[in-house]
Amino acid sequence: MFVLVEMVDTVRIPPWQFDRKLNDSIAEELNKKLANKMGKLRLRQAVSEWWSWHWKLALSCHHDPALARALHPSKVVYNVGLCICLFDITRLEDSYVFPGDGASHTKVHFRYVVFHPFLDEILIGKIKGCSPEGVHVSLGFFDDILIPPESLQQPAKFDEAEQVWVWEYETEEGAHDLYMDTGEDIRFRVVDESFVDTSPTGPRSAEAAASEEQPRKEAPYSLVGSIIEPGLGLLSWWTNS
Amino acid sequence: MEVKDANSALLSNYEVFQLLTDLKEQRKESGKMKHSAGQQNLNTITYETLKYLSKTPCRHQSPEIVREFLTAMKSHRLTKAEKLQLLNHRPMTAVEIQLMVEETEERFTEEEQIEALLHTVTSILPAEPEAEQRTGASSAEAMDEEGPA
Numbered sequence: 001m002f003v004l005v006e007m008v009d010t011v012r013i014p015p016w017q018f019d020r021k022l023n024d025s026i027a028e029e030l031n032k033k034l035a036n037k038m039g040k041l042r043l044r045q046a047v048s049e050w051w052s053w054h055w056k057l058a059l060s061c062h063h064d065p066a067l068a069r070a071l072h073p074s075k076v077v078y079n080v081g082l083c084i085c086l087f088d089i090t091r092l093e094d095s096y097v098f099p100g101d102g103a104s105h106t107k108v109h110f111r112y113v114v115f116h117p118f119l120d121e122i123l124i125g126k127i128k129g130c131s132p133e134g135v136h137v138s139l140g141f142f143d144d145i146l147i148p149p150e151s152l153q154q155p156a157k158f159d160e161a162e163q164v165w166v167w168e169y170e171t172e173e174g175a176h177d178l179y180m181d182t183g184e185d186i187r188f189r190v191v192d193e194s195f196v197d198t199s200p201t202g203p204r205s206a207e208a209a210a211s212e213e214q215p216r217k218e219a220p221y222s223l224v225g226s227i228i229e230p231g232l233g234l235l236s237w238w239t240n241s
Numbered sequence: 242m243e244v245k246d247a248n249s250a251l252l253s254n255y256e257v258f259q260l261l262t263d264l265k266e267q268r269k270e271s272g273k274m275k276h277s278a279g280q281q282n283l284n285t286i287t288y289e290t291l292k293y294l295s296k297t298p299c300r301h302q303s304p305e306i307v308r309e310f311l312t313a314m315k316s317h318r319l320t321k322a323e324k325l326q327l328l329n330h331r332p333m334t335a336v337e338i339q340l341m342v343e344e345t346e347e348r349f350t351e352e353e354q355i356e357a358l359l360h361t362v363t364s365i366l367p368a369e370p371e372a373e374q375r376t377g378a379s380s381a382e383a384m385d386e387e388g389p390a
Contacts, residue, residue, distance in 0.1 A: 001329070002252040006245040028280075036286035080247050084257065084286055085264060111249065113257055115290075122326055122340050124297070141289035189340070231336035238336065 001117040004087055005080055008109045009033075013095075015102045022095070026108055027086050034083040034112060036141075079195050081116030082142055082221060115142055117190045117223070124235070127184050130165045132158055135180055137188060137225060144222035147188060151226035152180075153233055167233070178237060185235045188225035196220050251321065254299035254329045255307060261291050298331035301367035310365045317358050318348075331366045335359065 011029045013022070077083060091109035098105065117123060125137040125145060135152065137145040149156060153167045159179075167178040180186070198220045227233040265287060294300070307328065314324050319342060326341040335355050339345045342358075349355050 001254070002257045003248055004250040004252060005247050006249045007242060008245055009242040031283045032280065035283035037282065077242075077244065080244055084290055085261065085283060087260065109245070113252060113260065116248075118251075118322060121322070122330065124330070140293040141286055187340075229340060231334075231340045238334070 001115060001121060001123060002084065003081070003114055003116050004111045005077075005114045005116075006090070006109070006111050008107065010105050010107050013104045013106065015104075018104070022092070022106070023089060026089060026092070026106065030086050030108070030110060030112075034077070035085055037077065037083050077114070078197060078220075081114040084113040084115055084141075087111040087113050117193075119190060119193075121190045122187060122232075123190060123225075124185055124187050127180055127182050127186050127234075129182050130158070130163055130180060135165050135186075137186055142223075144219035145188075145225055146222065147225040147227055151191065151224075151228050153227060167237075178234070180234065186227065187232050187235060187238075188227045189229065189232060190223055191226045192224035194222050194224075196222075251325055253307065253325055254294055254297055255302040257290070258294040258299050261287050261294070265291070297329065298366060298369065299329065301369070302328075306366065310362075313361050313365055317354075317361070327362055328366070331362060331368065332359070333363055333368075338362075 009030070011026050013025045013029065017025045087110075089108060089110045093107040093109075095104040095106040097103070123139070125139045128136040128138040128143065130136070132149075134146050134148040136143075137147060139145070149158070149165070152165060153169075155168045155170075157166050157168060158164075159166050162179075164182075165180045167180070169176040169178050196218045198218065231238055310328060311324065314327070319327070323342050327338075330337070330341065332338050332341060338355055338359060342348070345355065349358075
């Protein structure tokens with residue numbers, strides 16, 4: 001479920017970190033920028049502008065953790081996946097200092113560990129909850145997995161009272177109701193993924209802004225699963241007792 | 242930021258588990274910068290991913306075990322993705338094997354072939370301790386049944 005992604009980026013090291021080993025500073029900056037991130041890919045110019053804006057703001061807030069967390073919401077690299085951590089640095093080019101800015105800028109080639117399951121991969125997660133849209137599954141570090149009603153073991157029905165999906169398993173004795181309760185381990189197959197560009201759009205005209213309703217908060221990276229095959233679903237359904 | 246290759250290599254759960262454990266050790270030793278603003282994200286993702294991976298079979302694996310597993314898998318002619326899934330999940334039943342390996346009916350004509358594959362997987366890859374007890378108990382019963390020929 002994890003892949004290595006080769007990336008290249010320009011990393012800015014502020015002067016007060018010049019006493020540290022370059023590799024360590026760079027590794028820390030890359031992890032700060034990408035770990036747990038699902039951010040849109042931008043042009044390098046936009047990135048360094050955003051980055052230097054962040055640093056000015058961070059300086060003025062004395063690395064206030066809450067503010068920094070707000071500036072770094074969980075983002076996914078577009079079409080790549082959820083970034084976990086730096087694997088290694090493959091190449092460091094020369095470091096440059098530009099006029100007007102005391103920091104050094106270094107172009108870095110590196111590899112990053114990214115969560116990106118391949119199509120049809122089997123994964124095991126925990127049920128986070130059920131809704132009429134389907135069963136929501138979480139892996140702990142990644143939450144946006146949905147199993148839609150048509151991909152559940154059939155026949156399935158949604159119990160409104162308990163807000164839980166149920167598999168009406170037929171046997172000779174009659175139908176057994178197998179509940180998909182929150183917190184249960186579930187084995188599923190990845191059948192689809194979707195990347196949504198969540199970077200901010202430009203300001204809209206006054207009328208458009210007034211007439212449009214609240215835009216839906218969409219996850220930048222989400223997976224669609226299926227448990228319709230034998231062997232899939234709650235682990236407890238298939239263990240030999 | 243530019244992506245040069247979005248899929249340069251597949252990583253097994255064991256490799257990521259090892260990497261994150263080493264990273265955690267390193268950061269524990271260096272101490273001071275851990276709780277600064279930017280490190281929060283890395284801390285969160287490391288903690289959550291380690292929590293998830295430590296409940297999977299990769300926790301008991303080692304480089305030697307992985308090497309032994311891949312050598313043994315050569316004779317079964319599986320694709321890289323299939324071997325990776327077997328390594329990550331350690332299936333114990335034929336149903337699970339059929340989920341991870343495509344077209345088992347055409348590729349494994351004899352039932353013994355699937356049994357042999359299952360046996361290779363369960364004998365080389367270490368199990369969770371409670372699973373050991375369960376399978377240990379059931380194989381003991383089977384042996385008792387076979388006992389007097």
